[in-house]
Amino acid sequence: xxxxxxxIVIGSGPAGEKGAAQAAYFGKKVAVVERSSYVGGTGVxxxxxxxxxxxxTALYFSGMKQRGLYGIDYSLKKDLxxxxxxxxxxxxxxxxxxxxxxxVHRHNIQLVWGSASFLxxxxxxxxxxxxxxxxxxxxxxLIATGSSPFHPPGLDFSPEDIYDSDxxxxxxxxxxxxAVLGAGVIGCEYASIFQALDVKVTLVDGRDRMLPWMDHEVxxxxxxxxEEMGMTVLFxxxxxxxxxxxxxxxxxxxxxRRIVADKALFAAGRxxxxxxxxxxxxxxxxxxxxVIRVDEHYRTSVANVYAAGDVIGFPALxxxxxxxxxxxxxxxxxxxxxxxxxxxxxxxxxxxPEFSMVGKTEEDLKKEGTPxxxxxxxxxxxDRGQILGELSGLVKLIFHPEDxxxxxxxxxxxxxxxxxxxxxxxxxxxxTIDHFIDAVYNYPSISEAYKYAAYDGLGMKQRWExxxxxxxxxxxxxxxxxxxxxxxASGS
Numbered sequence: 440x441x442x443x444x445x446x447i448v449i450g451s452g453p454a455g456e457k458g459a460a461q462a463a464y465f466g467k468k469v470a471v472v473e474r475s476s477y478v479g480g481t482g483v484x485x486x487x488x489x490x491x492x493x494x495x496t497a498l499y500f501s502g503m504k505q506r507g508l509y510g511i512d513y514s515l516k517k518d519l520x521x522x523x524x525x526x527x528x529x530x531x532x533x534x535x536x537x538x539x540x541x542x543v544h545r546h547n548i549q550l551v552w553g554s555a556s557f558l559x560x561x562x563x564x565x566x567x568x569x570x571x572x573x574x575x576x577x578x579x580x581l582i583a584t585g586s587s588p589f590h591p592p593g594l595d596f597s598p599e600d601i602y603d604s605d606x607x608x609x610x611x612x613x614x615x616x617x618a619v620l621g622a623g624v625i626g627c628e629y630a631s632i633f634q635a636l637d638v639k640v641t642l643v644d645g646r647d648r649m650l651p652w653m654d655h656e657v658x659x660x661x662x663x664x665x666e667e668m669g670m671t672v673l674f675x676x677x678x679x680x681x682x683x684x685x686x687x688x689x690x691x692x693x694x695x696r697r698i699v700a701d702k703a704l705f706a707a708g709r710x711x712x713x714x715x716x717x718x719x720x721x722x723x724x725x726x727x728x729x730v731i732r733v734d735e736h737y738r739t740s741v742a743n744v745y746a747a748g749d750v751i752g753f754p755a756l757x758x759x760x761x762x763x764x765x766x767x768x769x770x771x772x773x774x775x776x777x778x779x780x781x782x783x784x785x786x787x788x789x790x791x792p793e794f795s796m797v798g799k800t801e802e803d804l805k806k807e808g809t810p811x812x813x814x815x816x817x818x819x820x821x822d823r824g825q826i827l828g829e830l831s832g833l834v835k836l837i838f839h840p841e842d843x844x845x846x847x848x849x850x851x852x853x854x855x856x857x858x859x860x861x862x863x864x865x866x867x868x869x870x871t872i873d874h875f876i877d878a879v880y881n882y883p884s885i886s887e888a889y890k891y892a893a894y895d896g897l898g899m900k901q902r903w904e905x906x907x908x909x910x911x912x913x914x915x916x917x918x919x920x921x922x923x924x925x926x927x928a929s930g931s
Contacts, residue, residue: 444577447580460543472565474554586755588603617638641672653849724740819831820888834849834889834892
């Protein structure tokens with residue numbers, strides 16, 4: 440006997456919206472359950488879109504783009520208020536909420552408001568804000584409830600001067616100083632945004648570097664840029680106690696250091712939104728911080744229940760969440776359409792300046808024992824970089840020394856999140872750095888940096904080949920022997 444719904448999606452963020460639309464596009468009857476009073480999830484309302492909009496607002500109000508261009512000391516626009524700072528963000532969020540709602544409506548998807556909990560694998564109970572309940576029965580389920588900021592045990596987030604990343608948009612004034620705890624993606628993005636607004640920012644992390652999973656050379660350049668902007672960056676230190684001074688906060692650190700700031704942002708990672716869903720009761724397996732465990736098709740340990748997006752953990756990107764949901768739905772209904780998420784995943788950190796990467800880092804390749812070479816071109820090396828006044832940027836290409844196959848691309852600077860797709864496209868087809876040399880780019884453009892980074896790589900390859908021939912020559916072993924594969928082709 441057919442169930443009332445072919446698919447019930449819990450959550451209307453990027454994964455939920457796209458998964459629901461995918462099923463509806465192929466004629467399935469779909470319902471979306473949303474517990475908030477608006478659609479779009481964290482991506483639209485408190486995370487991805489707001490933070491990136493605030494970044495552009497900070498660049499506008501601070502005049503940072505003009506400083507390098509004209510050599511003039513542009514100071515922050517006077518009398519900047521929270522309302523003016525957040526005005527554009529509110530406009531964009533409202534527009535994108537409307538866009539998501541329109542997409543749901545045009546696919547004839549039923550939107551059900553309330554909090555869902557499983558009664559059994561094919562039935563959820565939805566409790567509305569007014570306390571009324573409704574039971575929905577479906578053949579398949581897609582859990583796309585996203586994530587929320589993780590609150591370290593023992594820290595009180597109730598005082599008005601201590602925020603997590605979702606609460607930051609509710610601040611009552613732009614502070615003169617801010618402590619940002621956590622040098623991951625969210626912490627680094629907000630730290631640079633507020634530093635651009637002439638807020639004295641102290642960025643702290645318990646690890647020995649920020650963004651440790653990204654290319655260390657480029658991250659070190661990013662840190663140097665932060666410090667040039669006036670930011671204080673501290674590592675190997677943790678908060679032991681936070682004391683509110685009304686106004687302001689004093690952070691007592693494990694090192695004995697005391698950090699005094701008007702506001703404190705804790706960016707200590709995120710946890711999956713699975714509370715109240717009763718997933719263990721129906722047999723769905725969970726991991727640390729509530730992460731839902733899934734297989735390669737994004738199916739959970741319960742055959743008719745799938746999950747996608749932040750709720751399943753890494754990489755927790757809106758871009759991958761959409762693709763995961765589409766793959767999950769196609770697998771559930773056996774659509775011969777989308778069977779996997781591309782293994783080539785671009786990452787972007789929307790700091791000031793931007794940082795984006797795709798493929799392997801030098802550190803990845805060293806661990807693997809894979810030989811590699813590096814070609815680099817600074818933004819200052821192309822005419823568009825000079826025109827823009829963007830002189831601290833860098834395009835870095837990592838490739839195999841024997842066949843010149845691209846292994847990774849890493850970019851710091853203006854439009855890095857857009858430029859990275861040239862490298863991603865090359866990786867997608869298994870291309871070599873000759874792809875960039877053979878291509879013709881608009882002049883002047885930052886994209887030209889790919890060509891000159893590739894030429895720099897060719898020079899590295901010639902030197903590597905010369906060194907290898909010399910090491911293979913008779914008597915070379917007595918003269919010092921051959922280096923290891925990683926060291927011989929490090930390109931450093």
